[in-house]
Amino acid sequence: SFELTQPPSVTVSPGQTAEITCSGDALPNQYVYWYQQKPGQAPILVIHKDTERPSGIPERFSGSTSGKTVTLTISGVRAEDEADYYCQSADSSDWVFGGGTKLTVL
């Protein structure tokens, strides 16, 4: 198995840029997916294959990768973006989620 590490929390002001990182030794060789989860709701896929944005996801959500770290960037953060964000990756036999990052918009 492998592990993915995220910061527990990130705080930004409305209109600023939020960056949430996900680190793991396996990441240079595996795609990363990002999910947004609001309280009481199922997760929503916001980035897939490291950098691609599914249809219907606002352009302010983007992904990037550098070595063992991938980053979810939310530009021009809105109050509605306050949520938990999870990265996820997979190898041939195991799917793993990061511990999650709580994004607070103050």
Add this chain to the structure above:
Amino acid sequence: QVQLVQSGAEVKKPGASVKVSCKASGYTFNDYYVHWVRQAPGQGLEWMGRITPYNGATISAQKFQDRATMSSDTSISTAYMQLNRLTSDDTAVYYCARVPVRYYSGMDVWGQGTTVIVSS
């Protein structure tokens, strides 16, 4: 529209089993894996395993290999996850989610979640 609809909440006693269903609609059931993910109260997401509906092949997280059984009935586009020998640590919301079989993608459609409470 594309959706996954899960069965209702369950309350079980320690040592019992629970079986959660996940009915797919709006897409070709056999074109997607069905994954199972759980979330304990106040905790993060935990992957349990996946099933390939058209042939019944399964992969499970090591933690659940001896307790969780995934199955599917393609005639009614429904996947199932049964968890045996329940303990209080299994109290969680259980989600199903789909992933395409033929290309890389994340879990793009999720069920609404099924709450399972294990309590004596």
